[in-house]
Amino acid sequence: MASAGNAPLWRELQSLGLLQARGGLLLGVTVAGMLVALMFALLSLLSWRGVLKPALVVLLFATALGAHFMWTYHIVIDSSMATNTLQTDWHEAKALMTPRLALVVLLGAVLPSWLVWRTAVAWRPWKQQALRNVAGFALAIVAFVALLLASFQPLASTMRNHRELRYLMNPLNTVYAVGYTAFGGKHMTGPLVPVGTDARVAAHGGKPRLLVLVLGETGRSGNFGINGYARDTTPELVQAKAASFRNAWSCGTSTAASVPCMFSPLGREAFLARDRDSENLLDVLQHAGLAVLWIDNQAGGCKGVCDRVPNVNTSGLHDPQLCPQGECRDEILLKGLDARLAALPADRRARGVVIVMHQMGSHGPAYYERTPAAYKRFQPECTSSHLPDCSQQALVNAYDNTIVYTDHVLGDTIRWLQQHGEDDGALLYVADHGESLGEDNLYLHGLPYSLAPDVQKHVPWITWLSPGFEQASGLSMQCLRTRADERITHDNLFHSVLGLMQVATSAYKRTLDTYTPCSGA
Ligand SMILES: [Zn+2]
Numbered sequence: 001m002a003s004a005g006n007a008p009l010w011r012e013l014q015s016l017g018l019l020q021a022r023g024g025l026l027l028g029v030t031v032a033g034m035l036v037a038l039m040f041a042l043l044s045l046l047s048w049r050g051v052l053k054p055a056l057v058v059l060l061f062a063t064a065l066g067a068h069f070m071w072t073y074h075i076v077i078d079s080s081m082a083t084n085t086l087q088t089d090w091h092e093a094k095a096l097m098t099p100r101l102a103l104v105v106l107l108g109a110v111l112p113s114w115l116v117w118r119t120a121v122a123w124r125p126w127k128q129q130a131l132r133n134v135a136g137f138a139l140a141i142v143a144f145v146a147l148l149l150a151s152f153q154p155l156a157s158t159m160r161n162h163r164e165l166r167y168l169m170n171p172l173n174t175v176y177a178v179g180y181t182a183f184g185g186k187h188m189t190g191p192l193v194p195v196g197t198d199a200r201v202a203a204h205g206g207k208p209r210l211l212v213l214v215l216g217e218t219g220r221s222g223n224f225g226i227n228g229y230a231r232d233t234t235p236e237l238v239q240a241k242a243a244s245f246r247n248a249w250s251c252g253t254s255t256a257a258s259v260p261c262m263f264s265p266l267g268r269e270a271f272l273a274r275d276r277d278s279e280n281l282l283d284v285l286q287h288a289g290l291a292v293l294w295i296d297n298q299a300g301g302c303k304g305v306c307d308r309v310p311n312v313n314t315s316g317l318h319d320p321q322l323c324p325q326g327e328c329r330d331e332i333l334l335k336g337l338d339a340r341l342a343a344l345p346a347d348r349r350a351r352g353v354v355i356v357m358h359q360m361g362s363h364g365p366a367y368y369e370r371t372p373a374a375y376k377r378f379q380p381e382c383t384s385s386h387l388p389d390c391s392q393q394a395l396v397n398a399y400d401n402t403i404v405y406t407d408h409v410l411g412d413t414i415r416w417l418q419q420h421g422e423d424d425g426a427l428l429y430v431a432d433h434g435e436s437l438g439e440d441n442l443y444l445h446g447l448p449y450s451l452a453p454d455v456q457k458h459v460p461w462i463t464w465l466s467p468g469f470e471q472a473s474g475l476s477m478q479c480l481r482t483r484a485d486e487r488i489t490h491d492n493l494f495h496s497v498l499g500l501m502q503v504a505t506s507a508y509k510r511t512l513d514t515y516t517p518c519s520g521a
Helices: 004-015 025-046 052-073 079-087 090-094 098-116 125-151 152-161 163-170 171-182 235-239 255-263 267-272 283-289 330-334 337-342 392-419 468-473 477-484 489-499
Strands: 209-216 242-248 291-298 309-314 352-358 426-431 459-467
Touching: 004 025, 004 163, 025 052, 025 125, 025 152, 025 171, 025 267, 052 098, 052 171, 079 255, 090 426, 125 152, 152 163, 163 171, 163 459, 171 392, 209 392, 209 489, 235 242, 242 477, 255 267, 255 352, 255 489, 283 291, 283 352, 283 489, 291 337, 330 392, 392 426, 392 489, 426 468, 426 489
Parallel strands: 209 352, 209 426, 291 309, 291 352
Antiparallel strands: 242 459, 426 459
16 A cells, blocks of 8 residues: 555656666665555554454555556545545436546455455454554554655655645545544535625516526636637627626636535635535525526536525436436437426526526546537547547547537527517626646646646636526626636626616625626726
């Protein structure tokens, strides 16, 4: 576990030039020694009949799995990665199962586990055993401290400058992350803090407003043609003259981190520091008497955000055209939408409607599975889930094809809104986080925020307003287009949607409403 199981750590130390430097070998040996000491300390506490062997098996599997994913995708394992893993659904996980993973698990976990299991252990009477365990633990800690002190100078500066290294220490990173998530992390206590219970729709004299908020999945701002990308990945949005904010930034680097934060009234900083959960944007819209509907095309769902509003999940439907091989394309979100809309309470609909569509979008690593053949404009595309097998160009092709398809889904949504002339329609598309596509050998997303490259945090934020909406609101798309480079973040989403729907509430902050500078009022 401390040697081969930490291949990603050794590779990182090597690539930082630390192992080749003067005293580099000593540094490597010291780090390995510290890993051994910590593992020994941990296992000393677990050294009981009926406990030790299962614990070793679990650690061996954690080591093999952790090493494989860290090595292949250059991810690191922290508590938010543990949360993502626990919330991942089978469909998403399936794509990560590659032959190489099977081989790593077989050689790195199954085989050594079998050896562990058949090794005879001489157990002592429990008092003696307890003494030995405590002595083993104490010795290991002494050894760890001695190694730490001996190498403090180079190690301290290394760890300070490269904080990602501690997330690579396998399998202690997993033990720590799981332990932190289970016991150490913040646990929200008490009932939800109510938000915007005073909300109401300001009288505006116009038609009811109909907003479709498309919650994008894994959108890289830079890969959208409308944002100036060299490839024309968004012909339909360009044709619809949508307004794009090209300088928008996410709250987190994963779905589980970003989605609850985006809909929260708190903004990123206060959201991370909160000790109680609060109601969110959808609750406020509902308090205001609007009709709200959440349609989810991810099996993983809405991460609790839509729990108190009408919601439906389309990911398990069996539409022969839209759901080949058991996974539904995002066009399923629009199927039967008229009926879903009509089923919402009429008195609420008369005040206005907000429909949230949570896409499957560009979810990796199997980007190629997200797009129907007709949208595979860029070839050749990567058709492996083991992303380092593909050239970066093929990977980018597969990813860009998912954007072409998302553009089509957004185009369809705009056409659907145009058919609803009895309402003033608007579309807002915002993605939850970005993605790494092999830059610096990084793949996927979910790196700790402070370490994540910009491509994992720079997200698309695209607005389309029907002429009726523009006229009634005084908000002009022309004005929005002139503000394309203004820096905005997910912190703005809560207030921007309230502003678009003309919801008056004490929870609304006009200064955080992205659209304020362009609203005629
Ligand atoms: Zn996501």
